[in-house]
Amino acid sequence: MAPWYAQYPSELYNFAFRDAVAAHRNFLAGRARFPKFKSKHRTPPAFSVCYTVKLDPGELTLSRVGTVRISAPDSHQADLRRKLRRGRSRITSARVYFRHNHWWAALAVEYEVSSSKRRPPTNGPVVGVDAGLKSQAVVAGSDGVVHRIVAGERHYRTNLAKTKRLSKTVSRRQRGSTSYHRALRQLRAHQGAIARRRADDLHRLTKMLTSTYPLVCVEDLAVKAIAMSPRLGMATMDQALGELRRQLGYKAERFGSRVVVADRFFPSSKACAGCRAVKAKLPLDVRTYRCEHCAMVCDRDVNAAANLAAYGETVLVTEALASLMGHQITWAGDPDRPGPSATRPRVRGHKSHARREGSAGQSDCPTGETALAEAGSSQQLVRI
Numbered sequence: 001m002a003p004w005y006a007q008y009p010s011e012l013y014n015f016a017f018r019d020a021v022a023a024h025r026n027f028l029a030g031r032a033r034f035p036k037f038k039s040k041h042r043t044p045p046a047f048s049v050c051y052t053v054k055l056d057p058g059e060l061t062l063s064r065v066g067t068v069r070i071s072a073p074d075s076h077q078a079d080l081r082r083k084l085r086r087g088r089s090r091i092t093s094a095r096v097y098f099r100h101n102h103w104w105a106a107l108a109v110e111y112e113v114s115s116s117k118r119r120p121p122t123n124g125p126v127v128g129v130d131a132g133l134k135s136q137a138v139v140a141g142s143d144g145v146v147h148r149i150v151a152g153e154r155h156y157r158t159n160l161a162k163t164k165r166l167s168k169t170v171s172r173r174q175r176g177s178t179s180y181h182r183a184l185r186q187l188r189a190h191q192g193a194i195a196r197r198r199a200d201d202l203h204r205l206t207k208m209l210t211s212t213y214p215l216v217c218v219e220d221l222a223v224k225a226i227a228m229s230p231r232l233g234m235a236t237m238d239q240a241l242g243e244l245r246r247q248l249g250y251k252a253e254r255f256g257s258r259v260v261v262a263d264r265f266f267p268s269s270k271a272c273a274g275c276r277a278v279k280a281k282l283p284l285d286v287r288t289y290r291c292e293h294c295a296m297v298c299d300r301d302v303n304a305a306a307n308l309a310a311y312g313e314t315v316l317v318t319e320a321l322a323s324l325m326g327h328q329i330t331w332a333g334d335p336d337r338p339g340p341s342a343t344r345p346r347v348r349g350h351k352s353h354a355r356r357e358g359s360a361g362q363s364d365c366p367t368g369e370t371a372l373a374e375a376g377s378s379q380q381l382v383r384i
């Protein structure tokens, strides 16, 4: 056993081993590359604790680290504390990490979701959502009626010039010097601001979709493949399509709506929403869909969204028929189809962020002595 083993609580090692196991599992399953060696000089510091995690107004107590001051409490934190007080939830662990100049603590929380609280969106239209490259999302019904066009911003692209300038400054400084750390802080702050703006946009969009419509149909894009393309890569990654899908999934569960993921080979763009004729080819720079069969002319993204809405309706009809006949059918690629497990209360995770200032630029792990100052906070719900 290493001589430094006793210096840290055993939970730190346990979590590290758990992370390593997860990394190797992902590798063996073909989801990820072989795990890389982590260096304290290069890898942003992060660790998990579970023995002591206590959330008080403006304070977070962690085992070994001690009590640290956190961001000004917001309504989400107050809500979580109320649930904890009443014994209706339990903090299982905390992941502490350094990102964008601040220390964050993500709390994993178990709690029961009472089914009575779920209010499914009233019988609104079934919609298809096309995450276009021009706008963030086009929401349309199967009849081609556009319910919403979410403009969205290309955050990465609009800020690219500044990102480049700041990165250049960092690389010109002497590594480890005061000015190097100052430049690095500026770059991290900038990147953090971009990430927060993008996250805000996404959360607004996914909440609007899942709380307004009873069924949302999205397409299953080969995100990785598109992202590799030199022309569309940046635009695709800027949209965070994977995160969009993830948020739709858990928010649909929360609001009682449904998300249907259309098959990867469903021709959402190439098919005509009017007569279902499928074009053999449709280059990406063609922004208007013109059908040769029924002479329909409409925006490319609206056409795709309408096709997806039609797909969603087909799923509903098929399911209704199947239930009439007493059969159960399974739709591939539909993670949110209510199965037998949908009726029992779910244990969900709650992620709360506590930001810590005053330690910006430090790349070593936090110790109990480090004083923490006030900061803002953001909250996220994740599934465990």
Ligand SMILES: [Zn+2]
Binding pocket: 272, 273, 274, 275, 276, 277, 291, 292, 293, 294, 295, 296
């Ligand atoms: Zn047509």
